Amino acid sequence: MGKNNGTELMRHIVVVADMKLGAKGDLVVTHALGSCLGLMVYDPVAKVGGLLHAMLPLSKINRQKAKENPFMFVDTGVPVLFKQVYAAGGQKQRLVVKAAGCGNPLGKNEMFKIGQRNYTLLKKLLWKNGVLLESEAIGGTDSRTVYFDIASGTVKISSCGKESLL
Amino acid sequence: MKQNRVTEIMDKVESFPGIPGTAVKLMSLLDDPDSSAAQIEDVLRYDAGLTANILKLSNSAYFGMMTHIGSVKQAVVVLGIKRIKQLVLTSCIGAILDKQVAGYDLQPGELWRHSIAVSVAAEGLIAELEMPNGDDIFTASLLHDVGKLVMGGFVQKDLEKIWNAASKGVPFEAAEEMILGTNHAAIGAAILKRWSFPEKIVDAVRWHHNPEDAHEHSVIIDIVHVANILSLMIGIGLGFEGLNYQLMPSVTERLGLSTSNLETVASRTLQVVNELSGLLEDG
Numbered sequence: 001m002g003k004n005n006g007t008e009l010m011r012h013i014v015v016v017a018d019m020k021l022g023a024k025g026d027l028v029v030t031h032a033l034g035s036c037l038g039l040m041v042y043d044p045v046a047k048v049g050g051l052l053h054a055m056l057p058l059s060k061i062n063r064q065k066a067k068e069n070p071f072m073f074v075d076t077g078v079p080v081l082f083k084q085v086y087a088a089g090g091q092k093q094r095l096v097v098k099a100a101g102c103g104n105p106l107g108k109n110e111m112f113k114i115g116q117r118n119y120t121l122l123k124k125l126l127w128k129n130g131v132l133l134e135s136e137a138i139g140g141t142d143s144r145t146v147y148f149d150i151a152s153g154t155v156k157i158s159s160c161g162k163e164s165l166l
Numbered sequence: 167m168k169q170n171r172v173t174e175i176m177d178k179v180e181s182f183p184g185i186p187g188t189a190v191k192l193m194s195l196l197d198d199p200d201s202s203a204a205q206i207e208d209v210l211r212y213d214a215g216l217t218a219n220i221l222k223l224s225n226s227a228y229f230g231m232m233t234h235i236g237s238v239k240q241a242v243v244v245l246g247i248k249r250i251k252q253l254v255l256t257s258c259i260g261a262i263l264d265k266q267v268a269g270y271d272l273q274p275g276e277l278w279r280h281s282i283a284v285s286v287a288a289e290g291l292i293a294e295l296e297m298p299n300g301d302d303i304f305t306a307s308l309l310h311d312v313g314k315l316v317m318g319g320f321v322q323k324d325l326e327k328i329w330n331a332a333s334k335g336v337p338f339e340a341a342e343e344m345i346l347g348t349n350h351a352a353i354g355a356a357i358l359k360r361w362s363f364p365e366k367i368v369d370a371v372r373w374h375h376n377p378e379d380a381h382e383h384s385v386i387i388d389i390v391h392v393a394n395i396l397s398l399m400i401g402i403g404l405g406f407e408g409l410n411y412q413l414m415p416s417v418t419e420r421l422g423l424s425t426s427n428l429e430t431v432a433s434r435t436l437q438v439v440n441e442l443s444g445l446l447e448d449g
Contacts, residue, residue: 034401
């Protein structure tokens with residue numbers, strides 16, 4: 001987790017197959033979400049949150065990689081994200097969960113719908129655990145950058161030169 | 167108007183930097199079956215930066231072997247000519263491809279990372295499909311987007327018009343063509359022609375978005391097509407246009423590709439790209 005020196009804002013960059021936690025005044029950023037899932041989990045009371053940037057749906061495709069880095073896959077990354085937010089003081093009933101990314105290239109090739117498979121698996125995992133998505137910016141062909149402000153819980157999406165709040 | 171643009175763009179292709187002299191000398195030496203490791207070392211002796219990069223790459227997990235490689239001569243013997251050619255090209259082309267690219271909104275280093283990703287993913291796909299790995303797949307992949315360096319400024323100027331066309335479901339390279347009269351794949355092919363690259367590499371670059379338009383199908387075009395889109399999907403080199411490119415189902419059918427092939431390659435690509443681009447960035 002990033003350290004806060006007084007009120008100084010820490011900027012954490014989450015790369016592909018990565019997850020970072022933030023607290024108080026931190027800003028957690030992830031760039032260029034294509035088919036990957038960006039998942040933001042936030043506790044507005046404890047003011048802690050985490051951002052996961054997962055690449056592929058199921059870890060069975062490469063167990064060794066999943067062992068080295070659970071954040072590469074949705075099925076292994078999502079539970080670790082929630083556990084780490086709990087460990088940092090987050091409580092399940094207060095969590096606000098938002099999702100972005102999961103895009104797909106043009107064309108009807110099912111094989112390349114990795115984004116869609118990432119999203120379907122996320123919904124299944126959340127449903128099984130009784131967690132609802134507050135909001136989402138999912139699908140399409142956009143490249144999305146996410147700015148997750150841990151002080152306010154605000155999630156800003158930047159895409160094609162435009163910004164919007166999630 | 168469109169024709170004027172094409173003329174302007176082709177003028178830029180004419181003034182685009184040539185491939186570095188040492189690389190040209192080395193490539194012809196490496197193509198000559200009679201050349202020796204000592205001759206290759208002689209050429210490299212005068213280019214300390216290139217030598218250092220070749221040794222760094224030779225010892226990387228991706229290109230390297232278990233043994234530590236301490237000299238160019240040893241690298242030639244242990245890795246073989248094909249790999250050495252790839253290392254020379256990777257090292258020389260990095261300086262050209264690591265620039266910021268306007269229009270596509272790629273930060274410095276991002277086009278370079280994308281080029282490496284497509285090369286690694288392409289070799290990964292070939293291995294997954296148990297196909298023979300020719301010399302040219304890595305090279306074509308590394309160079310497939312070189313045209314973006316010339317097109318960037320032009321795309322930037324007409325971005326609104328291009329984006330208007332693309333947002334109606336037209337693939338981005340087709341939108342470039344509608345507004346500017348040409349696209350980054352055609353311009354990349356024109357650059358490689360000037361650099362005297364073999365026809366099959368020029369063709370793979372030319373048709374990397376439209377494999378069906380090539381005069382004949384080839385594995386190299388199909389593989390670059392798939393590796394490119396896969397790399398964009400995992401966010402490496404994903405620019406302003408996002409995933410606004412079309413994946414051709416006929417290509418995956420021809421290759422006999424499965425979802426599991428695709429995801430396995432994606433899972434293996436990321437770490438190698440980080441390792442290789444990091445090695446060359448450190449100077």
